[in-house]
Amino acid sequence: xxxxxxxxxxxxxxxxxxxxxxxxxxxxxxxxxxxxxxxxxxxxxxxxxxxxxxxxxxxxxxxxxxxxxxxxxxxxxxxxxxxxxxxxxxxxxxxxxxxxxxxxxxxxxxxxxxxxxxxxxxxxxxxxxxxxxxxxxxxxxxxxxxxxxxxxxxxxxxxxxxxxxxxxxxxxxxxxxxxxxxxxxxxxxxxxxxxxxxxxxxxxxxxxxxxxxxxxxxxxxxxxxxxxxxxxxxxxxxxxxxxxxxxxxxxxxxxxxxxxxxxxxxxxxxxxxxxxxxxxxxxxxxxxxxxxxxxxxxxxxxxxxxxxxxxxxxxxxxxxxxxxxxxxxxxxxxxxxxxxxxxxxxxxxxxxxxxxxxxxxxxxxxxxxxxxxxxxxxxxxxxxxxxxxxxxxxxxxxxxxxxxxxxxxxxxxxxxxxxxxxxxxxxxxxxxxxxxxxxxxxxxxxxxxxxxxxxxxxxxx
Ligand SMILES: Cc1cc2nc3c(=O)[nH]c(=O)nc-3n(C[C@H](O)[C@H](O)[C@H](O)COP(=O)(O)OP(=O)(O)OC[C@H]3O[C@@H](n4cnc5c(N)ncnc54)[C@H](O)[C@@H]3O)c2cc1C
Ligand code: FES
Numbered sequence: 001x002x003x004x005x006x007x008x009x010x011x012x013x014x015x016x017x018x019x020x021x022x023x024x025x026x027x028x029x030x031x032x033x034x035x036x037x038x039x040x041x042x043x044x045x046x047x048x049x050x051x052x053x054x055x056x057x058x059x060x061x062x063x064x065x066x067x068x069x070x071x072x073x074x075x076x077x078x079x080x081x082x083x084x085x086x087x088x089x090x091x092x093x094x095x096x097x098x099x100x101x102x103x104x105x106x107x108x109x110x111x112x113x114x115x116x117x118x119x120x121x122x123x124x125x126x127x128x129x130x131x132x133x134x135x136x137x138x139x140x141x142x143x144x145x146x147x148x149x150x151x152x153x154x155x156x157x158x159x160x161x162x163x164x165x166x167x168x169x170x171x172x173x174x175x176x177x178x179x180x181x182x183x184x185x186x187x188x189x190x191x192x193x194x195x196x197x198x199x200x201x202x203x204x205x206x207x208x209x210x211x212x213x214x215x216x217x218x219x220x221x222x223x224x225x226x227x228x229x230x231x232x233x234x235x236x237x238x239x240x241x242x243x244x245x246x247x248x249x250x251x252x253x254x255x256x257x258x259x260x261x262x263x264x265x266x267x268x269x270x271x272x273x274x275x276x277x278x279x280x281x282x283x284x285x286x287x288x289x290x291x292x293x294x295x296x297x298x299x300x301x302x303x304x305x306x307x308x309x310x311x312x313x314x315x316x317x318x319x320x321x322x323x324x325x326x327x328x329x330x331x332x333x334x335x336x337x338x339x340x341x342x343x344x345x346x347x348x349x350x351x352x353x354x355x356x357x358x359x360x361x362x363x364x365x366x367x368x369x370x371x372x373x374x375x376x377x378x379x380x381x382x383x384x385x386x387x388x389x390x391x392x393x394x395x396x397x398x399x400x401x402x403x404x405x406x407x408x409x410x411x412x413x414x415x416x417x418x419x420x421x422x423x424x425x426x427x428x429x430x431x432x433x434x435x436x437x438x439x440x441x442x443x444x445x446x447x448x449x450x451x452x453x454x455x456x457x458x459x460x461x
Pocket of ligand 2: 419420421422438439
């Protein structure tokens with residue numbers, strides 16, 4: 001079994017050069033995941049000169065570790081969004097994500113991307129009678145918001161479900177080939193893409209420009225788009241308003257045909273499936289066993305538990321790949337997209353709650369509208385500066401209190417401290433990395449930054 005994302009292991013990944021010298025462009029984008037690459041491509045296509053600066057390689061972040069579902073169905077969320085934020089805000093989120101799905105379809109067609117983009121229905125189901133009423137409410141709310149939703153229990157899974165919501169005309173994709181296709185289209189259009197170049201600083205240059213520094217080199221631009229999953233450092237204080245969550249994935253071959261639909265359970269723990277066409281009709285992707293980053297648990301057990309579920313549910317012949325990845329949730333269930341408060345030349349997008357293929361594409365559409373000074377009807381739902389409702393303020397306060405405990409953790413403890421804000425790190429046995437429970441930074445066993453808001457390596461003895 002390979003310990004690598006199936007999407008990265010099975011895509012051709014050409015190298016791009018590291019950044020060198022001083023550059024001047026219209027827009028500098030930090031991060032080459034779905035958000036950064038889509039924003040860069042759309043901005044370059046609309047006439048701006050764009051440079052992308054990536055710390056590792058195209059798709060090395062969470063976008064390369066997804067389940068690869070391109071869908072506006074995001075679990076059971078729409079009834080909650082309407083209740084919490086009102087119908088109009090929920091409608092903006094729904095429309096943005098349905099448009100994100102259709103924009104992916106359009107880009108695949110226009111750019112002739114060979115990335116396995118396949119239309120399929122998506123189901124969110126429960127196996128518990130107790131949740132059936134929530135599933136019914138979700139179907140009703142999602143349909144009222146204009147989404148292609150209805151009740152339907154024909155999931156194709158090898159068990160009966162008491163209730164499920166079916167979204168029609170959704171899609172799945174080979175995430176690696178899609179991202180690399182975007183990257184190629186971007187450079188073919190004249191964009192500059194730098195890899196292995198970690199940005200450490202973003203500085204306003206008066207009112208008229210912004211400069212980013214990576215590996216001692218610099219890019220000056222009129223605008224900077226921070227597309228680093230969670231904004232690096234302390235940009236816009238997003239680290240204090242989000243929670244990092246990891247999940248585990250397997251690419252498996254069954255002895256018979258795999259379900260052709262995409263499915264996700266509303267029950268806890270969550271399990272998500274979709275076809276894996278590269279392995280033929282028997283191929284299946286299974287994702288689940290989510291937990292907070294840096295949680296005090298043996299993470300190898302998470303792979304074992306996921307495989308146990310897969311084998312108990314399907315007739316699994318082989319497990320070919322396994323990997324894990326993380327994403328950030330906001331306290332009020334809506335992502336942050338737009339200008340960073342107090343830095344009007346810095347734009348950002350984060351907090352997709354594991355639904356960034358549509359959210360990230362929609363964010364790119366909103367960010368390119370902002371760059372071109374066009375109106376965007378969806379932006380009010382994604383306001384970066386919002387504090388949130390009472391429930392989210394309480395949740396934020398609780399999370400920050402828990403983080404203070406990690407910060408004040410026993411100084412004689414031998415685990416190193418995070419270079420972001422100093423929390424005590426936890427050893428991740430499955431990925432052999434140091435993971436931060438506060439805001440999700442991760443480091444190799446030699447102390448190099450893997451991901452997160454941290455930008456500087458650990459000071460290991
Ligand atoms: C297990 C799992 C399954 C998922 N499945 C789905 C799914 O099926 N459908 C869906 O819609 N969403 C899914 N998601 C969510 C989705 O993958 C993410 O929301 C999305 O990929 C985030 O994209 P991004 O471009 O914002 O971030 P990323 O893809 O993480 O890209 C950020 C990039 O920025 C780079 N970077 C970071 N810091 C710096 C720095 N200082 N300097 C330069 N570069 C930097 C990183 O190396 C990275 O390449 C899933 C998430 C997980 C964890
Ligand atoms: S990620 Fe913020 S303290 Fe570690």
